Amino acid sequence: MHSEKQKHDFEPKIIAFVCTWCTYAGADLAGTSRMQYPANVRVLKFPCTGRIDPVFILKAFQQGADGVLVSGCHPGDCHYIAGNFHARRRFAAFRKLLEFIGVDLNRLQFSWVSAAEGGKWVEVVTDLTERVRAMGEMVEFKDLALEEQWSGSLNTPELQEAYDAI
Amino acid sequence: MQSDTVDTSCHAAIAEAVRTEARRILSDGTVTAVIGYAASRRKGSTQPIVITSVDDADKLIFSAACVNNLAVYLTKAKKDVPRSGRIGVVVKSCDLKALVGLMGEAQLKREDLYLIGIPCTGVLGSVLQPAALLTTASIASKCCECTDRLPPGCDFVPSVQLPQQPRLEQRYTDEIARLEAMSPAERWEYWKEQFSKCIKCYACRQVCPFCFCEQCLCDRNRPQMVEQTPRPAGNTAWHLVRAMHLAGRCAGCAECERVCPMDIPLNLLNRKMARELKELFNSEAGFEVRDKGPLNSYQDDDDQSFIR
Numbered sequence: 443m444h445s446e447k448q449k450h451d452f453e454p455k456i457i458a459f460v461c462t463w464c465t466y467a468g469a470d471l472a473g474t475s476r477m478q479y480p481a482n483v484r485v486l487k488f489p490c491t492g493r494i495d496p497v498f499i500l501k502a503f504q505q506g507a508d509g510v511l512v513s514g515c516h517p518g519d520c521h522y523i524a525g526n527f528h529a530r531r532r533f534a535a536f537r538k539l540l541e542f543i544g545v546d547l548n549r550l551q552f553s554w555v556s557a558a559e560g561g562k563w564v565e566v567v568t569d570l571t572e573r574v575r576a577m578g579e580m581v582e583f584k585d586l587a588l589e590e591q592w593s594g595s596l597n598t599p600e601l602q603e604a605y606d607a608i
Numbered sequence: 609m610q611s612d613t614v615d616t617s618c619h620a621a622i623a624e625a626v627r628t629e630a631r632r633i634l635s636d637g638t639v640t641a642v643i644g645y646a647a648s649r650r651k652g653s654t655q656p657i658v659i660t661s662v663d664d665a666d667k668l669i670f671s672a673a674c675v676n677n678l679a680v681y682l683t684k685a686k687k688d689v690p691r692s693g694r695i696g697v698v699v700k701s702c703d704l705k706a707l708v709g710l711m712g713e714a715q716l717k718r719e720d721l722y723l724i725g726i727p728c729t730g731v732l733g734s735v736l737q738p739a740a741l742l743t744t745a746s747i748a749s750k751c752c753e754c755t756d757r758l759p760p761g762c763d764f765v766p767s768v769q770l771p772q773q774p775r776l777e778q779r780y781t782d783e784i785a786r787l788e789a790m791s792p793a794e795r796w797e798y799w800k801e802q803f804s805k806c807i808k809c810y811a812c813r814q815v816c817p818f819c820f821c822e823q824c825l826c827d828r829n830r831p832q833m834v835e836q837t838p839r840p841a842g843n844t845a846w847h848l849v850r851a852m853h854l855a856g857r858c859a860g861c862a863e864c865e866r867v868c869p870m871d872i873p874l875n876l877l878n879r880k881m882a883r884e885l886k887e888l889f890n891s892e893a894g895f896e897v898r899d900k901g902p903l904n905s906y907q908d909d910d911d912q913s914f915i916r
Contacts, residue, residue, distance in 0.1 A: 496852050497825070497833045500845050517908065527906035530915065531889065535855050535903060537914060538884040539848060542787065542877070544796030553916040566916060582796055587841040589804075600871070 454508035454574040456483040456567070459494045460555075461514035463521040467557035472564050479564040480571040483511070490514065492525030496536045499550070503583040509549045509574035511566065516554040526554075548573055549580055611745035615771035616672055616729055623670040625766030626698060629724055630665040633696055639722045642696035643681050645674040652739025656681065670698070673738040675731045675748065677861040679706040679817040683715050687822075696722040700731070701756040705859035705893050706817040712898045713857075715820060725762030727770050730754070735866070744774050750862040750875065752776040760895050780879045787876075800840065803847055805870040808838040812850065812864035812874055818857050825849065847877065855881040856902035859893045 460466045466487050472479060488494055491514030499510050512533060520526045533552055541547055553566045574580075630642045646657035646667045654673045658681070659665060678697050699707060704725065710716045730751035732740060740746050757770055787795055813819045813826075826834045826846055834849055835842030858878040865875040886892045888911065891902035 495833075497845065497849055500848060501833060504841055504845065517912070524906060527908070527910070528904070530910055530912055531903055531906050534888055534911065534914065535881065535885060536852060538888070539851055539855070539877075539881060541792070542795065542880050543799050543844075543848065544790075544792040544794070546792055551916065552914060583841070583844075586800070586844055589840045 450575060452575060452578060454482050454571060454579075455506055456480075456509045456511060456571055456574065457502040457507040458483050458485045458511040458513060458567070459488055459491075459498060459502075460485055460511075461491045461521075461526070462487050462489055464515035464519065464557050465513040465553075465555040465563065468555045468559050468563045471557065472560035475560050477560055477564045479567045482571045483567050490520065490522050490525035491529035492520075492522065494529060496532065496539075499536070500583070503545075503580060504587045506584060508577075508580040509551070509570050511551045511553070511570055513553045513555050513563075513566065516556055519556060545582065546577065548577060611743040612774040614672075614729055614742040614744065614747060614774060616742050618727070618729065618768040618770065619671050621768045622726060622766045623668065625768070626670055626724055626726075627665050627668050629764050629766075630659065630668055630696065631662050633722055634659070634662045634665060638694060639696040640693040642668070642698070642724075643678050644668045644696075644698040644724070645670060645676070645678075648738075650738060652737075653735065654738065668698075670726060672730070672732050672742040673735065674698075674700075674726075675735060675866060677703045677706055677815075677817060677863045679703050679710065679861075680815060680863070682707070682721075683710060683817055683820040691720060694720055694722050696724055698724045698726060699759055699762070700726045700728045701759040701895075702750060702754065702859060702861040704759040704762070704895065705756075706861055708895055708897055709857055709859055709893055710817060710820075712901070713818075718897070723759075723762040723764070725759035725765040727758050727765060727768055728754075729757070729770065729773065744776055747776065748862065748866075749779040750860055753778050753780055756895070780876060783873070783876055784880050784883070800844070802872050803843040804840050805872055806838060806843040806847065807870060808836070808843065808846070809869060811867040811869065815863045815867045816854070817859070817861070817863075818854055819850075825853075847872070847874070850874075851877040851881055854878055856885045856889075856891060857893065858882055 469485060491512060494512055502510050514526045514529060517526060537547055551570050555563045555566060633639045634642060641658050641660045643658050645654045647669055648655040652673055654671060656676050656678055657667060711718055730742060730747045732742060732746055733748040834845045862875040865873060868874055882892060885902050889902040
């Protein structure tokens, strides 16, 4: 087997939070079937998508992820009956929050990948990697993490006024 | 904008009725304590008070400076205090929503409470000038969009005629619309600026009736999920986590915003999330005790257009 190795200027870091019962097995299937997919994705295994807390995603972005993938079982196939239904609601809300804060939602992907869908896993990961590659580095959260000092401005007119009033 | 005065002439009658009712329920043993407002040292200012004897009932007052949400005195740190009986609590409708939310989350029982509802004309936005006149400019932002001036389902509500309220600007709605019209980069700049002011005093958490976890996620360091230093990264994470934890629960009492020493518009985030959850799951904080909030229940046919 032979595949063209490609060099890119920017290799995005993709963190994938996956459920152990479906997507992890799906990714495993992709591997054992010798399907090729970008090596940019780091897979983290969770018992269920219901276990994936929004703070994990924030943490991933702060630690240098350029894209995040959350993936689990299709609705109705959850090993714990309803974990993915709860996750679906939570992430629907979390997406709105991130959008309101000013994060580009194209960096964040949610998908259902079952244990039999090795092909879909490859497709999802390739898609996200290429999209994030085109968008470039995620700098917002990294910049925040790099700012060492408390950066509130101490000389606003309001504070001065309050100070004078004391 | 020209500011109109809000008619607060009913406050004296409300205060009198609250005192009379407190005296009655304390003397006939309906309750063992009443949580209400009393005058504080500065002219016009108020502070929460817990009274246990009939003689103290005269201390109770009500004015536009009674901004505190007293629901917070019934949860968290007070868990260890043995309940000696029913407790009377003075509530405005926003505070009542918080209590109802807490009942839904099994933190309180309705039968342990005696609710003294306040027909509310709005409270002052700033406690820095407690003696200020209540006008359309000085009124709290939360009151501008309040539609529930009479708290329903209370054990006692003073019967007063609520005056016509002047037209109020919808500050949160306007501000959310203004932010939504911005580009993502501009919004990021806005919130970065706001969050960078945070000094991690956690006053927003301490004053919030819904932040009753015995151990807060943000105080844990094994594993440490949210950075604890008052640096921009930890600040942003903290406020996002808080907004997420309050999504679908927040009663909109705006206490977080009031106590914030750095004037971060925290309730703006909460209002936005409340609106999104109403839109997504048709669920909002109200006066009916709910077994399940929007984020701990689900429906098979929830929208999943964002999932591939």
